Amino acid sequence: MRLTGEQFDLELLQEKHTDSLFEVASEPSNWTYMTRKMHNKHDMKLIVEEALKLHQQGDTMPFIVKRKRDGAIVGSTRLYDISPRRKTAEIGSTYYSESVRSTGVNTECKYLLLTYAFETLGVVRVQFKTDEQNKAARKAIQKLGAFEEGILRNERKLPDGRVRNAAVYSIIKEEWPEVKAKLTERIEFKKKGHE
Template sequence: MWAQPVTLSGTHAALVPLSQEHAAGLAQASADGDLSSLWYTPVPDAAEMEAEIDRRLGLLEKGTMVPFTVMAPDGRPVGMTTYMNIDHVNQRVEIGSTWYAKSVQRSGVNTECKRMLLGHAFDTLGAIAVEFRTHFLNRQSRAAIERLGARLDGILRSHMVMPNGTLRDTAVYSITAADWPAIRAGLNWTLSRPR
């Protein structure tokens, strides 16, 4: 298959293949900021964490997802992210199902994780395009995606039913292989600045 589990390491974080060994640490990370109470994005709480890990690992077996645990430099799990909706034939992938503990948000972790995932997708896998999707009303996520340099492709109206029964309009963004050199330079510059 085109996309496979891999470990990616940076200064602020490492991305390692998701495992049930990370369940307790990920439950603590989810509790940091009470992320499971967010209405516009699903984040598992402690009771749901093992089942969510199993769900993601099941999608890995089917070849449609490569799930990662986001690890802090001290080795603690601080979030999850994935390559998802993998199109092995057309070499397209979505980066999504991402969440981070409140204590590492706005710390450089997200920027570095996206830099590593984008770099691996374009520079190693030869991706044609990388996609991002989020709830239209998730302004924090949309702003973060736009800061990366991704362009809004459009809005999928009434795209999916959320756990609370509301309909989600999904904002779809992408970065193409042609966009990547300039975006890579911008991300490298952002990560090199003092925090």
Template sequence: MTGTPIAPVTLTGRLVELAPLSQEHHAGLCEAVRDGELWRLWYASAPKPEDMEREIARRLALQADRSMLPFTVIERPSGRIVGMTTYMHIDVAGPRVEIGSTWYARSVQRTGLNTEAKLLLLARAFDDLGCLAVEFRTHFLNQQSRRAIERLGARLDGVLRNHQRAKDGTIRDTCVYSIIPSEWPAVRSHLTWLLETPR
């Protein structure tokens, strides 16, 4: 492993920059989560604006525990903060990571920004860190998220039934997807093609 997934790093593309999460991003993240009132989505985990400081602190505490590497998602070239994403459930011994706890302002959803962000995170995981697998998880009923994960080229490993409680108290079934190293070259070509294809 040429790097470590718990070391903060900035990943930069043409449409997006993934910068190490900081409390300095608080105001921009509050503005981003208001774009679409994302905290109202019962199946998602975007924080309310008034809870943003606590959410940033939570993610940074997990980073200190070496189980998460959180990023602030910044739109390029405008420099506007538009969301959060992470490497989470980090297994350094594998190494293996999950890409998750992701949310984006509604105005950048269904654009090339998410595609490029995932390309940057996957390239870091496979090319620099030598991961055995990169995992994605989402609510069984979150069809938008499931379609987005499947468009990346990830394969469904299975469904964890009665996996956890959602924020409204309902029981969540969790779909688990992954990409493995033998699939990465084709996935990289596919994501690159998507970014170069006019929408």
């Protein structure tokens, strides 16, 4: 399965992507706020295997992010906690190569995932959660047009022993048309070479 964008495509994760993702994910800045750590290729192999297992169970759609101009894998993102019964999903587990940050990659990838969630899966709500301390992720989520719902205190214990609070955001189906229009404008603006 492929979700096609202007500058980036999302393709379902496969085991063969492990080495390329390791190269992207080996940048330490990708793991500062993640709920698990990646120290070596074996860790990445386990992360990919877990994502594929969750995909087989129908709960998760893990994607690689592929740059269209050269076919390079430049990141990963997921649509997960997909509930056909509740008509909800969550977007997260996202990381990008430093080489594509500030290029519009996040806007385009989230646009593709949100479009798929609302217009194909028919969800009524898409949720985002991030570490309360992760200012960059919080700003990026807000720029998507997501509504900040609050903070989940002591949401989970992290591999380094720290207990994190999670900032929770959402976009609901009634907001999607306006959010979609604004994201489309931002993608077009980036496409024309603007910041």
